[in-house]
Amino acid sequence: MSTTAARSRARAWPAVAQVGLVAGGAGLLEFLTQSGYISPMVLPPPTEIVGKLGEIVPSNVFLDDLGSTAITVFSAFAIGAIIGLLIGIAFWKLPFVGAVFEPYLVSMYSMPALVFYPILLALLGLSKAPIVVIAASMALIPIALNTMVALRAIKSTLPKLGTSLNCTRRQIYWKILAPAATPLVVPGLVLGFIYAMIGTIAMEFILASNGIGFRIGYYYRSFDVVDMYAYILVASIIAIIVNVALNRLERRIRRDMQ
Amino acid sequence: MTVTSDPPAETAALAAGQLEGRRERRWALPAARITVPIAALLIWFAIAPITDLVPSPAAALAELWQGFADGWIYPGLASTATAVLAxxxxxxxxxxxxxxxxxxxxxxNRxxxxxxxxxxxxxxxxxxxxLLTLFGxxxxxxxxxxxxxxxxxIIMATSAAVRQVSENLLKLGRSLRANRRQLATKIVIPDAAPAIMVGIRIGFSISFIAAIIAELFAAKEGLGLMISEAYAALELPRMYAIVLLVMVIAFVGNILLWSLERRLRS
Known part of the structure; x- marks a missing residue:
């Protein structure tokens, strides 16, 4: 009994230190802002920001922004996932095509695909469409690359086993290849979702008519410092929660599959 | 976190190697790779006459040439380069x-x-x-x-790279009485260098993207600002010209760092 308690305490100390660090940092900022060392025009006291957060979160403006951003992220992810999976499968089925396009796909990682945003704005107008296109194109890259690597990594004995057991083509695909590839495909999907979210918020920030990213820039431009910080905080918290939740999910799926 | 965090250069090489096995195809892969940007350019040429929103590649390239000849591109280029490098x-x-x-x-670490x-x-x-409220x-x-x-x-890649240095190498170093600094400079850093370079290359790409996005939002000078000004004024050839320049710079910078990374690996 006491050993398990000691062990769980030993496992908990980094979390305690992390909470302490974050709380200490917030406390220090609170002191510096309350005592006037930091002007409230630069940084309002953290308690004021958190108080504002309590006002913002139930408000209609926030819920509309959140809904708009969520719809954009999910549609971009859905499009990116479908195209990415298809590209990954095509590159695996047709190795020559894969070898031709792969360097371009990899270098799109580093390409500021985002600079196409003004072009897409000109083409598609100030709507969700240009954001979805950019975010989907960012999401599809890790999904395509991981799918291709996952399928290539499957040992050829597995489908052979299926053939010797008289599996149909469909059974080989759905019962053998898909489960075998899942542990490597899922991290690609997770990364793709995160890229879709980063791309969406960043594009909204540059130019949009609503959304969480847009609201941050909007409050910056209207000098509403407290609202601006509250929105930065809420956007960060959402991103952190999504990240942690997806990583847990990924670990769980990989553990179940392997 | 994922298999793609270390860009699949190896898998590309692997696939290329498999294909090179068929001798007659050896020239085919580079040739096919080169046709991709050419095809993209042709598509651009084909689309341009259909819509007013896409200027012809010739107009964009002429505008870019003018930018260098007349010099209007230099202040923005210099400003972006300064922000990225610093x-x-x-x-x-x-x-x-x-x-x-x-x-x-x-x-x-924990x-x-x-x-x-x-x-x-x-x-x-x-x-x-x-940062804007802090510095203007x-x-x-x-x-x-x-x-x-x-x-x-960079911090994440360096940390991961340093951690995967083999314990045996460190033991060897200690048994040779290497001090902390010698362990770092003679063993850990050389062994981790290729993986650290991956982080540095990704860091560079992200630096460039960050500078452009920041300039699209608010800046006094820079390529991103010039893009958004050209967008606002609907000077489309100029907008496409600067976007093209940004892509070329990002591509070349990435290739340079990639070749450095490959040299460290071998």
């Missing part, structure tokens, strides 16, 4: 030593790594307004934005 430099100078510490010190990794999905650009619109805020963006991939 910010990226700060990112390396802070991210690399801190990443080394994080990789070598187990306590620091406390800070989850904190840093947890913020992976936070778009760094949303911190730009904070200008090069300083932009450089800060670039530095923050470059810092995270």
């Amino acid at each position: 910010g990226f430099g700060i990112g390396v100078l802070t991210g690399f030593p801190l990443g080394y510490l994080l990789g070598r010190n187990r306590i620091a 406390i800070f790594e989850p904190l840093i990794a947890g913020t992976f999905a936070v778009p760094r650009i949303i911190l730009y307004p904070v 619109v200008g090069l300083l805020a932009e450089t800060g934005m670039v530095a923050i963006s470059a810092f995270f991939p």
